[in-house]
Amino acid sequence: MPRFFVVVDELSDWSPYYPSQDVITFQDYLSQLATLKSERVRVINLCRNYKYLGSAWYCALLAEARGHHVFPSVRTLSDFRSRSLSSIQLDGIDPSLRKLPHTSGENELAVRIWFGECADERFAPLAKTLFERFPCPLMEVSLEYDKGWEVEKIRPISLRDLKSGTEQEAFANAFERFSSKLWRKPKSGKRFRYDLAILANPKEEMPPSDRVALKKFIKAAEDQGISAEIIGPKDYMRIPEYDGLFIRETTAVGHHTYQFAKKAEAEGLVVIDDPTSILRCTNKVYLAELLNKQNIPTPQTRILHKSDAPVLAEKLADMAFPLVLKVPDGSFSRGVVKVADRRELEAEGGKLLKSSALLLVQEYMYTEYDWRIGVLNNKALYACRYYMVKDHWQIYKHGADSSVKSGGFDAMPTFEAPKAVVEAALSACKLIGDGFYGVDLKQSGKRVAVIEVNDNPSIDSAVEDKYLGNQLYTSFMEDMLRRMEYRRRR
Numbered sequence: 001m002p003r004f005f006v007v008v009d010e011l012s013d014w015s016p017y018y019p020s021q022d023v024i025t026f027q028d029y030l031s032q033l034a035t036l037k038s039e040r041v042r043v044i045n046l047c048r049n050y051k052y053l054g055s056a057w058y059c060a061l062l063a064e065a066r067g068h069h070v071f072p073s074v075r076t077l078s079d080f081r082s083r084s085l086s087s088i089q090l091d092g093i094d095p096s097l098r099k100l101p102h103t104s105g106e107n108e109l110a111v112r113i114w115f116g117e118c119a120d121e122r123f124a125p126l127a128k129t130l131f132e133r134f135p136c137p138l139m140e141v142s143l144e145y146d147k148g149w150e151v152e153k154i155r156p157i158s159l160r161d162l163k164s165g166t167e168q169e170a171f172a173n174a175f176e177r178f179s180s181k182l183w184r185k186p187k188s189g190k191r192f193r194y195d196l197a198i199l200a201n202p203k204e205e206m207p208p209s210d211r212v213a214l215k216k217f218i219k220a221a222e223d224q225g226i227s228a229e230i231i232g233p234k235d236y237m238r239i240p241e242y243d244g245l246f247i248r249e250t251t252a253v254g255h256h257t258y259q260f261a262k263k264a265e266a267e268g269l270v271v272i273d274d275p276t277s278i279l280r281c282t283n284k285v286y287l288a289e290l291l292n293k294q295n296i297p298t299p300q301t302r303i304l305h306k307s308d309a310p311v312l313a314e315k316l317a318d319m320a321f322p323l324v325l326k327v328p329d330g331s332f333s334r335g336v337v338k339v340a341d342r343r344e345l346e347a348e349g350g351k352l353l354k355s356s357a358l359l360l361v362q363e364y365m366y367t368e369y370d371w372r373i374g375v376l377n378n379k380a381l382y383a384c385r386y387y388m389v390k391d392h393w394q395i396y397k398h399g400a401d402s403s404v405k406s407g408g409f410d411a412m413p414t415f416e417a418p419k420a421v422v423e424a425a426l427s428a429c430k431l432i433g434d435g436f437y438g439v440d441l442k443q444s445g446k447r448v449a450v451i452e453v454n455d456n457p458s459i460d461s462a463v464e465d466k467y468l469g470n471q472l473y474t475s476f477m478e479d480m481l482r483r484m485e486y487r488r489r490r
Contacts (some may be wrong), residue, residue: 004042004365004462005029006177013046013159016168017175020445026055040194041068042241044179046137048158050077056156062457067488068219069240072136072156075266079134080156094100097149097185099125107145114171115178116237124374130154131238134342138171144438153468155395157256177235192227193485194243197302199260200230201249211249212461213473217246220473239263243484244270251278251456252329270483273455277435281455284360299319299324299449300363300441306353313342316361323346338393365449369407370395371441372427373417374457375465377434377479381424383417384464385410392462411466427454 005214006023008014014023026030026047043063048057056078056210072073101122111123116131118124121357130141134154142153152157162168200214201207209217214230222229228246231238233256239245251257251273261275265375273281288301300319308315316323327335337352339345353359367388374382397405404447414422425439428450438457442449458464465472 003040004044006044006046008159009048009055013048017172025061041066043068044137045069045072046159046161047187050080050156052081071240072134072340073240073267076135077156078153080136086231097126097143099153100143100149102145102149104365109145109149110137110140111143112140112162112167115172115174117170119170121167128145135237137175143244166409183457192222193225193315194227194481195241196226196228196244196246196480197220197231197235197242197264198228199245199247199249199257201232204249207249208456210460213459214248214466216461216465216470216473217477220470220477221480224477226477226481226484235262236260236263240267241413242269243487244480244481245272247271247273247456250335251455253279261298268487270480270487271402272436272439272480274433274435276486277433277437277455280432281437281453283328284326285358287452288360288429291402291428294427294431296431297447297449298362299365299451302361304349304353304359304361306357306359308359309350309353312345312349316345319361322364323348324362324364325352326362327356328360336394343377359470363465364393365442365444367442368392369443370445370451371417371421371425372464373414373422373439373441373456374459375425375429375437375439376476378426378430379415380414380422381436381475382464382468383412383414383422384466385412409463409466411464411468413467415472418443418448420446424448424450 001042004022006020006291007026007029008023009026011023011025029043036077041063043059045063047054047057047059050056055070057074060072060074060077064074076347081288107159111118111120111127113127113130114139116128118378120125126141136156137201138159140155140157140161141151142151143149159171162171178222188466198214198217201211202211218228226244236256236259238326239260242264245260246262247257249257251261258278261271261273261278265273267276280290285303288298288303291298302316302319303449304312304315321342322338322340323345325337325339325345329335335352337348339348369385369387372384372386373380386409388395389397389405389407395407421443425440428439429437430456434453435455438454440451440454442451459472468475
């Protein structure tokens with residue numbers, strides 16, 4: 001269980017709010033280096049001077065040097081100082097600005113934000129968005145109106161800037177809501193060395209792990225001295241509380257899962273899936289080029305541009321039917337079509353190229369099942385065969401009514417899987433990273449071909465863990481602990 005501190009310049013800055021032994025002066029924080037150096041500490045930095053070399057700046061700098069999680073961080077304070085960085089951070093907030101009300105004659109506004117909230121509910125979406133971009137307890141955004149609202153300036157403010165009464169009360173309430181989970185009590189008396197966030201979405205139709213598997217991950221983590229808890233999309237700003245992030249939600253670039261991974265990596269957490277792995281695995285075009293360049297065995301593959309739509313047959317004259325067409329960012333067999341002849345190629349290919357600039361075309365390799373090799377830290381963790389749906393050519397079949405059917409499976413020890421299959425899987429993963437991956441392969445006679453590498457492979461109870469049982473979850477959390485301890489020693 002980490003320790004938490006609110007750091008202020010003087011205790012009188014905190015006097016309007018409820019007393020707490022967790023509120024200390026910056027001078028006290030400076031003097032506690034010896035006693036706190038080996039402890040896990042979270043710091044909310046409410047010092048007054050956010051300027052370069054001011055007390056808030058030094059508080060953040062010192063906290064990071066000590067390995068403490070501090071809010072706001074040096075990075076955030078730097079973003080406030082640099083107009084160019086601020087512009088980058090503000091990119092994409094236009095939807096929030098367009099929703100802002102405008103009264104005739106009102107062309108300038110100053111909105112104060114505390115922990116992502118503000119006094120006027122009309123500005124709540126903007127406050128939330130800015131807090132996500134600039135994670136700072138207190139800040140003020142200046143807006144100007146010229147055919148639409150624009151951000152003129154954004155700056156951090158101190159407790160002393162708050163007006164007595166309404167603003168102080170609003171801040172206190174927001175602080176309590178924000179910190180309620182930070183000061184959470186452990187469910188048991190057990191002390192944990194590390195905290196792990198598991199990002200999952202209970203409403204996802206086909207999540208990477210079912211509820212039973214998630215519980216097994218949490219139990220395995222606790223056995224390793226790691227306190228693990230499930231978080232959701234609304235917990236983005238809680239990431240600095242943790243030492244690691246494990247994503248158990250289907251990932252995609254441009255999705256909140258990718259933003260969570262980037263945020264966690266920037267905060268120094270151990271991250272699986274890390275953002276680089278997500279980028280490399282979720283786009284089939286990138287993956288196909290990477291595997292081909294490194295001579296990893298794959299099906300015969302061709303990449304087509306939407307301008308090729310009128311001449312698809314000519315472009316693929318050297319490839320034999322049937323062919324498999326894939327949009328670059330599909331998952332769970334979505335956006336994948338098998339075509340038997342030229343007519344189907346032109347019809348289905350033309351349709352897919354209307355929604356995607358590029359199209360992946362591969363030879364069709366008939367097999368009764370696909371191999372899945374789970375790889376962690378460049379070592380084979382589990383092996384599983386996924387069988388095709390009856391009377392279908394894929395392991396998943398999506399119905400017109402949004403129903404999904406899947407074929408059978410069998411799990412086995414990795415040493416029982418063909419050596420060539422395991423070696424091809426490991427070779428493919430080395431090109432991606434040292435994270436957790438699921439490699440899909442086909443085997444036809446002596447030929448082995450890598451179909452794709454998944455950055456957050458499925459682990460469902462009584463499926464992938466059918467052979468290893470609880471040891472699968474233990475092995476994963478042992479590796480997570482190794483990564484956390486290595487990160488702490490650096």
